Amino acid sequence: MVNHWTPIYLKKNQKFEFIDELASGSIPALILKKAFSLKTCKKIIEKILDFNYVSNGPGIEKKIGVSLNSFINQKGTYFEKTRFIEKKLERYFPYNEDPRTLMQNILSTVFSMETRIAKENNSNYSKGVFRFHGTNESFKIHRDSAHYEAVGYQVSKIPLQFSAVLHLQPAEYGGELVIYRKIWKHSDEKYRTPYFGYSEKVVHDIESIKIKPETGDIVIINPIHYHAISKIKGKHYRISTGFFFAPTDEQTLTCWA
Ligand SMILES: O=C(O)CCC(=O)C(=O)O
Structure with missing residues (x-):
């Protein structure tokens, strides 16, 4: 029998028994269809395009917000920059308008668990x-x-991790999320390329699926699977926001970026 590897689609208020299928890799993704309305996404984009504190990071030329990846060996700087940017973002998005907070609330409903931002020595991790x-x-x-x-950050003690991405504006063409049915293993490090990512060889002959993001969808994956975004074509940016999360006890999902 062919074992089809396809996402599970849910509505944003639908409950989902936590996440064995994603953890084991028996499904590639969980997609919460239309978790945000078109109108809300448009409002968020207008605001975020107006935000001054733009940076870049491994593999990406334009982003807003702090990610751990950029500060692997600079823990102090990571928390300092997170504090700075999150304060600025709070002014743009009062608490219940920050899409990352709203996403946390949706995850809380879907998985029937509390969500909270990871903390270390009283400092919050980045929200996304x-x-x-x-x-x-x-x-x-x-x-x-x-x-x-x-390693060196508390979140590295969590063995499992998921990624949640809200699609605010898909690319006009292209910009699909490609997920490979292969989990990273240590011996793959020989395929690592300088600065960011892996050579195509690491997924040679490996089955993959493509997810074409639609505005308002939240796509949840187990990011230990190799994944990529295909070339973006057309007039405008592909805009998304997201963070990682993981269960840290029976009731709690801890989030960070
Ligand atoms: O934007 C996406 O579809 C996925 C982003 C991604 O590759 C990641 O979060 O690691």
């Missing part, structure tokens, strides 16, 4: 990153694992 992928950009094959990469 807004990403802008411009035309002709792609996002190389990579995998995310704080457990392996972020």
